[in-house]
Amino acid sequence: MLQKKGIYAIIGLIAFFAVVHLAFAPEQHDPRTTGTVMLGGVAFLLMTCSIFLSTRLAVFEDWFGGLDRMYQVHRVAGAFAALTALVHFFGVPKELATGVDPVANALVPSGPLGMLGLIFLVVGLFVALNRKIRYSRWRPTHKVMGLVYFLIIGHFMTAPDVFFDQFSASGVILIIAAFIGVTALLYSVFGMNKRTALPFIIEEVNALERATEIVLKPTGKMLDFRPGQFAFVEIEGKGWDEPHPFTISSAPDEDRLRFTMKVLGDWTRKVREELQPGGKVNVRGPYGRFDTMGAGKKQIWLAGGIGLTPFLSKIRAMKEGDPRQIHLVYAAREKQDAIFLEELQARAAELSNVTLVPLFSDEGNFARVDMMKQKLPDPLSDYEYFMCGPTPMISGLMADLKKEGVGRNKIHTEAFEFR
Numbered sequence: 001m002l003q004k005k006g007i008y009a010i011i012g013l014i015a016f017f018a019v020v021h022l023a024f025a026p027e028q029h030d031p032r033t034t035g036t037v038m039l040g041g042v043a044f045l046l047m048t049c050s051i052f053l054s055t056r057l058a059v060f061e062d063w064f065g066g067l068d069r070m071y072q073v074h075r076v077a078g079a080f081a082a083l084t085a086l087v088h089f090f091g092v093p094k095e096l097a098t099g100v101d102p103v104a105n106a107l108v109p110s111g112p113l114g115m116l117g118l119i120f121l122v123v124g125l126f127v128a129l130n131r132k133i134r135y136s137r138w139r140p141t142h143k144v145m146g147l148v149y150f151l152i153i154g155h156f157m158t159a160p161d162v163f164f165d166q167f168s169a170s171g172v173i174l175i176i177a178a179f180i181g182v183t184a185l186l187y188s189v190f191g192m193n194k195r196t197a198l199p200f201i202i203e204e205v206n207a208l209e210r211a212t213e214i215v216l217k218p219t220g221k222m223l224d225f226r227p228g229q230f231a232f233v234e235i236e237g238k239g240w241d242e243p244h245p246f247t248i249s250s251a252p253d254e255d256r257l258r259f260t261m262k263v264l265g266d267w268t269r270k271v272r273e274e275l276q277p278g279g280k281v282n283v284r285g286p287y288g289r290f291d292t293m294g295a296g297k298k299q300i301w302l303a304g305g306i307g308l309t310p311f312l313s314k315i316r317a318m319k320e321g322d323p324r325q326i327h328l329v330y331a332a333r334e335k336q337d338a339i340f341l342e343e344l345q346a347r348a349a350e351l352s353n354v355t356l357v358p359l360f361s362d363e364g365n366f367a368r369v370d371m372m373k374q375k376l377p378d379p380l381s382d383y384e385y386f387m388c389g390p391t392p393m394i395s396g397l398m399a400d401l402k403k404e405g406v407g408r409n410k411i412h413t414e415a416f417e418f419r
């Protein structure tokens, strides 16, 4: 679930900037100039926050509730930055403020830099929001946004009212933000955000129904993770390009690391068709805060298709005597599609606190709130819900649970995409 601490920090930063800007606005600025220049600053700060969120720093996972949430906020902050920058551009008076020397101003590229930055920012926003553009094509274009950041720094550093005539107090905040933002950008672009990659050897590649399980043997230290966390898997060799995120489906006390990958696109198909035992893999992580341990005693786990993987790790890790009462609802298209069903049935039989409810849509059985309401021994609002699966299934269940009076703080979801 999205944690509010990070959101409050962003709002606090913007509010602080706005107050400083308004309190120390240059005297010759009319209210329109003051307001629109302030929006330009807000746009830059939002961009800085967005860059900061792409550093994947562990501390921010706690502030925002996991890396997937950090990327969501990264996207929203980027979108707001573009919108605010547009209002700034159209609203800011085009004539020079009183006292600014036009000749000196013509020598600095503030205007063209800002214009170029804005064009890239808006195009970047369009590309980011266009789901039809494939991830592999979108990703390199998105990296261009780093360049936009430098254009915007150039824009405000050469703007007349920041440095030439009056050195504004809010300008100082922007300069500090620029230092931090550039450091964060270099940190993520040059790979320092990748945390220590742990080396593994592929021991097994198991073809399952529409998915592939890879079993990895550590060549050094084993990855230390909690059930439900994920990691970036980087396969060494030609044509494997960048690391892809996958939930760890093994339990933390196993001496092997397992990932279960649904065949979705080029990379996952290559895994199924070409990956061979003996190959080298680097695993970066762990990330994620899809944690069921700290939640209430009555829990409903809702898995849709490959969304089973975080729960698989949790079930594999569970010990007899666990005080929680867990209902695991596993929705798949058909029985054949339900990977690891037999293992789950065996675990549910072993563990007295776990009830497994497999549902197959080809038999007309879907994960539905009205069904849960009938079958569960206690009222729906007594349970805490953990869901992972296709977006339409998750949003439908969330809406229905809310209608039944289940508080948002009792619903936890894991998204299998960052974009």
Ligand SMILES: Cc1cc2nc3c(=O)[nH]c(=O)nc-3n(C[C@H](O)[C@H](O)[C@H](O)COP(=O)(O)OP(=O)(O)OC[C@H]3O[C@@H](n4cnc5c(N)ncnc54)[C@H](O)[C@@H]3O)c2cc1C
Pocket (backbone or CB within 6 Å): 068, 134, 135, 136, 230, 242, 243, 244, 245, 246, 247, 248, 260, 261, 262, 263, 264, 265, 266, 267, 268, 269, 306, 309, 310, 415, 416, 417, 418, 419
């Ligand atoms: C936190 C998290 C956990 C996940 N756990 C699992 C899992 O346990 N099992 C599973 O089958 N899938 C999981 N996924 C999804 C998996 O990462 C994608 O299915 C896979 O990367 C698809 O790659 P592709 O090139 O084959 O397909 P494509 O068709 O190229 O990509 C399909 C989608 O996968 C995502 N994606 C692709 N490449 C990347 C990348 N390098 N980095 C981030 N996202 C990318 C994008 O949303 C894209 O739209 C998880 C995703 C996330 C974010």
